[in-house]
Amino acid sequence: MSKNFIGLDTEKTQSLANALNDLLSNYQIFYMNVRGYHWNIKGDNFFELHAKFEELYDDLLLKIDEIAERVLTLGHRPAHAYSTYIEKSEVPERKDVADGKDAVENIVDSFAKLIGKQRELLHLAGDADDEGTVALMSDYISQQEKTVWMYRSYLGQ
Template sequence: MKTLDYLHLNENKVNNVVSALHQLLADFQVHYTNLRGFHWNIKGHGFFVLHSKFEDLYNDAAEKVDELAERILMLGGTPENNFSQYLKVAHIKEVSGVSCGSDAVEHILETYNHLIAEERKVIDIADEAGDVVTADLLTGYLKEQEKMIWMLVAFSTCSCEKK
């Protein structure tokens, strides 16, 4: 028997989930690499806070990469492991040379904007396939990312006015 037989999931329906997870995996791999670059290259005001936060974010992204790859395997797929292939399909683009904190934060916000939209699509596809585990996994990502967006927006928005 195949793993899917034990999971009570239809292979034809789950193939769409696997394809969507492949796309998300590629996007997360590029996101992870961009975060590493921000961590390494950040300078100036906010260095101590951002350097540490970017490390937290890339560690979180690395964990999600592993979870996505393992979910692809559980659903009968084979996750890609070549960065050259990720770059061919990822919607998130590589970023280099960013050392300004506000530029890095803006890029991260744009990336989360994309990831959240894609995750919502995958949740819909997973729901159609009866794959509540994938939907739940990505719902957890959304919960974390929505809070992180709120925090990053608060960090980058100064509403303190001198009276």
Template sequence: MKTTDYLGLPVKNATAVVKELQQLLADYQLYYTNLRGFHWNIKGKQFYTLHAKFEEFYDNAAEKVDEIAERILMLGGVPAHNFSDYLKVSKIKETGVVSDPNEIVQLLLDYLKGLIAQERKTIETASEGGDEATADLLTGFLGEQEKTVWMLTAYLS
């Protein structure tokens, strides 16, 4: 007995969505890891503010990682869980030590641009396959991220 037996989604459609979610999971795992490094290594006059903000961001990313992985499971997939696998496919790359606030914020904007693009692609695949639940989950992610982009661009202005 499988969850997908009860969801009313064709296996072919669910498989296509899982593929996109696996990509998103890998991207989020690298995003999360880089955020931890930014949190640890930030320096400068904005240290207290940004240190706390980056912790907020990585806590939020960790929640999203869990939601993505659970959605993969609901759709009959098995979420990748080896970091070596994430490194092979993630569009977000590892960073070295970065301490400059402006450089970090620009990297975050670049990462969010990539995450948003993958989420939109996954929403399209999910919508075409009748998977409203995945589309809804990721639409919620988008609203949050668009506000974060606005705030980060304001910071750099």
């Protein structure tokens, strides 16, 4: 078994990098969707949702950078083309969403996909003894579970 420069199995880090790039693709599409919600929101809850969407896309942008840097830390290259993101993302691209309820429902659905992928990565990283990725995914999951609860509460669910 060969090890990379941070002492992890090179085969396992390739699998991790692939899964992180898949996650990165989903985050990028989700990020652009939320930017669109922020720009296009209309209606009674405009001020509240406009601010919440900005808070969310700022957080997503930080996570996008952290995920890409984790891929680099593992010794691989992060995906960096929107054609790749569109091709790989299970979070669907949303266009022209102006209704707050639709936007929040899309956000909840997108988080469900991200959390599922992050749970898979948590197991994959644990198997590879990659504590850095384990910690990152664990932090994301715990933050996002609370966020989903709040958005679902907004929807009355």
